[in-house]
Amino acid sequence: xxxxxxxxxxxxxxxxxxxxxxxxxxxxxxxxxxxxxxxxxxxxxxxxxxxxxxxxxxxxxxxxxxxxxxxxxxxxxxxxxxxxxxxxxxxxxxxxxxxxxxxxxxxxxxxxxxxxxxxxxxxxxxxxxxxxxxxxxxxxxxxxxxxxxxxxxxxxxxxxxxxxxxxxxxxxxxxxxxxxxxxxxxxxxxxxxxxxxxxxxxxxxxxxxxxxxxxxxxxxxxxxxxxxxxxxxxxxxxxxxxxxxxxxxxxxxxxxxxxxxxxxxxxxxxxxxxxxxxxxxxxxxxxxxxxxxxxxxxxxxxxxxxxxxxxxxxxxxxxxxxxxxxxxxxxxxxxxxxxxxxxxxxxxxxxx
Ligand SMILES: Nc1ncnc2c1ncn2[C@@H]1O[C@H](COP(=O)(O)OP(=O)(O)OP(=O)(O)O)[C@@H](O)[C@H]1O
Ligand SMILES: [Mg+2]
Numbered sequence: 415x416x417x418x419x420x421x422x423x424x425x426x427x428x429x430x431x432x433x434x435x436x437x438x439x440x441x442x443x444x445x446x447x448x449x450x451x452x453x454x455x456x457x458x459x460x461x462x463x464x465x466x467x468x469x470x471x472x473x474x475x476x477x478x479x480x481x482x483x484x485x486x487x488x489x490x491x492x493x494x495x496x497x498x499x500x501x502x503x504x505x506x507x508x509x510x511x512x513x514x515x516x517x518x519x520x521x522x523x524x525x526x527x528x529x530x531x532x533x534x535x536x537x538x539x540x541x542x543x544x545x546x547x548x549x550x551x552x553x554x555x556x557x558x559x560x561x562x563x564x565x566x567x568x569x570x571x572x573x574x575x576x577x578x579x580x581x582x583x584x585x586x587x588x589x590x591x592x593x594x595x596x597x598x599x600x601x602x603x604x605x606x607x608x609x610x611x612x613x614x615x616x617x618x619x620x621x622x623x624x625x626x627x628x629x630x631x632x633x634x635x636x637x638x639x640x641x642x643x644x645x646x647x648x649x650x651x652x653x654x655x656x657x658x659x660x661x662x663x664x665x666x667x668x669x670x671x672x673x674x675x676x677x678x679x680x681x682x683x684x685x686x687x688x689x690x691x692x693x694x695x696x697x698x699x700x701x702x703x704x705x706x707x708x709x710x711x712x713x714x715x716x717x718x719x720x721x722x723x724x725x726x727x728x729x730x731x732x733x734x735x736x737x738x739x740x741x742x743x744x745x746x747x748x749x750x751x752x753x754x755x756x757x758x759x760x761x762x763x764x765x766x
Pocket of ligand 1: 431606607608609611630631650653705707708709750
């Protein structure tokens with residue numbers, strides 16, 4: 415008889431544009447989708463990954479959870495952006511327990527925040543082949559006040575945050591389940607949300623380079639607003655292909671092209687930096703997620719500029735989804751937006 419059972423967690427992705435909830439059934443040989451929903455937030459509720467209007471966020475989580483008839487209270491959530499530092503560092507070989515004791519001290523020099531203001535986590539990646547006696551460690555530091563803000567809105571909404579993950583790692587987990595045949599290759603996951611673009615190079619299924627850049631869907635909306643002289647709300651409608659007598663679809667596409675160009679340039683810069691700082695690695699593919707991956711022409715523009723095939727990331731690929739409970743067209747359309755929340759729903763509390 416087992417004395418304890420791993421607890422399932424609800425994946426709760428609090429994005430700056432929308433909140434996503436995913437619940438999975440953990441089966442013996444895989445996963446089944448149990449629950450999925452998205453609720454939009456007003457543009458000023460979360461800015462640059464910081465919760466500005468917690469009452470609005472609390473209410474959105476509460477009503478989405480109630481619409482989905484969630485029964486589980488325990489959630490896994492994630493943070494991204496400026497309050498987060500992910501760095502690969504080199505340290506002398508030591509055991510996990512030894513590093514646990516030293517990490518605060520070791521981390522200090524790599525983190526631009528006061529060490530007592532951050533929560534630190536790490537993962538030993540393995541010994542360095544080129545330097546004897548040294549190993550590579552992935553260092554993760556998140557500002558405590560951000561974690562507190564996120565866990566506070568979650569508990570005010572009647573739920574409990576058991577795990578606070580990082581967007582990039584949640585995407586990695588979702589990718590592992592959906593694309594097992596890609597795990598021996600070097601691929602790039604790119605999630606473009608409303609405020610943040612996350613770039614994550616995976617080598618053999620492990621993150622080897624990650625970067626958060628403050629650019630996303632809001633930049634497209636703001637550019638339309640500015641160039642075509644419409645309100646933010648109108649600009650958002652135009653961006654999604656809606657019509658208005660203030661601007662023609664061709665004009666909108668013209669403006670989208672400007673921001674697409676900037677975004678593609680940022681991707682290219684990051685990938686150039688990755689190539690320059692790592693032993694030459696051929697990148698086999700780019701998997702694009704986040705709502706902004708639907709901007710017309712974006713995937714193609716990335717593919718043309720960096721010369722690597724781009725595919726839209728479908729996080730439901732490795733998960734059984736009943737046609738009776740979920741409209742397949744809806745899941746297909748919402749897939750890219752759900753990527754982080756699917757990754758979070760894969761977490762259980764028996765993990766470290
Ligand atoms: N069909 C579409 N075409 C263009 N943009 C879209 C489309 N659908 C959604 N978006 C944009 O995607 C963005 C929302 O994506 P997503 O839900 O991934 O962001 P988020 O997770 O809330 O934000 P972040 O991760 O940056 O905090 C918004 O800017 C929205 O306008
Ligand atoms: Mg997001």
